[in-house]
Amino acid sequence: MLFSGILTQLGINQGPVALTGHLHPDYDSAASCLLMRHFLHRLGIDAQICLYGQMDVHGAALLEKYGWNPASLFSPLPEDALLILCDCHTTKLPGRVIACADHHPTMEVPHIPVYQNRPASSAGRVIYEAAVAHGLAPDRQADFLALSSIYMDTLSCSSSKFQERDKPWIREIAARRNFDLPALQREGLCLTDLSQSLEKLCQNGFRDYTFGKYRVASSYLQMEADAPSLVQDLLRRCAAACETQGYDIWIFLCYIPLKKTTDVYRYDRYIKKWTREHHAALLSRGNNVIPTLERSLLE
Numbered sequence: 001m002l003f004s005g006i007l008t009q010l011g012i013n014q015g016p017v018a019l020t021g022h023l024h025p026d027y028d029s030a031a032s033c034l035l036m037r038h039f040l041h042r043l044g045i046d047a048q049i050c051l052y053g054q055m056d057v058h059g060a061a062l063l064e065k066y067g068w069n070p071a072s073l074f075s076p077l078p079e080d081a082l083l084i085l086c087d088c089h090t091t092k093l094p095g096r097v098i099a100c101a102d103h104h105p106t107m108e109v110p111h112i113p114v115y116q117n118r119p120a121s122s123a124g125r126v127i128y129e130a131a132v133a134h135g136l137a138p139d140r141q142a143d144f145l146a147l148s149s150i151y152m153d154t155l156s157c158s159s160s161k162f163q164e165r166d167k168p169w170i171r172e173i174a175a176r177r178n179f180d181l182p183a184l185q186r187e188g189l190c191l192t193d194l195s196q197s198l199e200k201l202c203q204n205g206f207r208d209y210t211f212g213k214y215r216v217a218s219s220y221l222q223m224e225a226d227a228p229s230l231v232q233d234l235l236r237r238c239a240a241a242c243e244t245q246g247y248d249i250w251i252f253l254c255y256i257p258l259k260k261t262t263d264v265y266r267y268d269r270y271i272k273k274w275t276r277e278h279h280a281a282l283l284s285r286g287n288n289v290i291p292t293l294e295r296s297l298l299e
Helices: 002-012 027-042 057-066 123-133 140-155 164-177 181-187 198-202 228-244 285-298
Strands: 017-020 047-049 082-086 096-102 114-117 207-211 214-222 249-256 261-268 273-279
Touching: 002 082, 002 096, 002 114, 002 123, 017 027, 027 047, 027 057, 027 082, 027 123, 027 140, 057 140, 096 123, 123 140, 140 164, 140 181, 198 228, 207 285, 214 228, 214 285, 228 249, 228 261, 249 285
Parallel strands: 017 047, 017 082, 082 096, 096 114, 214 249
Antiparallel strands: 207 214, 249 261, 261 273
């Protein structure tokens, strides 16, 4: 159990509690940290949110719209921090990792004392369900954070990570709290702001992974329509970053939610070549693309 495990760890270890997400957090990463802090506070535990990297423009704008200051979630990490990871299972931050709440299962399980990483519509939903199972009654704020994290991360874009079993819960919560689901559906398309510099766009949604001896980087664009010239410019920059930063493979994804298509580009540093796979579906990076790559590298 996530929360009982966290309480046990806090009884064993001493230090300030810090919540963090993956590098360059998106809306779900921020919302899951807010949810974790919300429920820990109900248990009498103070926790500081210490996101790192640069938040995507769309996610930051939505947080501000919904009443949270994005900048306040990037607090400096306290010394000797006890880390709880939300929407990720690895971190570049120093400190002792005591717990993880994620929805990107991998073949290799990291050595984290409290590890809850399972397929779910969002990391926020993982934390929400764990809190309810622990006996914590969610309020309107918790309901909104969990519901909005699902729309922003999976539901609006018809991601394969979305769990159909969540639909009755979504309808019930929306009716009880009078949430505007059509508005969330529109906002959840999370289209990338293409007016940003090429440097920022090539790092959009950046994540990195280590699978055995292989270092893998990944980034993506979520676009309204095809933009072949822009994509080619970004592939050149990703390839250069792969070379200079010492990654073995770079995965670049182009999502077009309205057409429900995904282009998966893969750069191999050793053969210095991109390959492309086109899919007539919106693939999940965490549930489809990266796990498939992990299996191919480790098997």
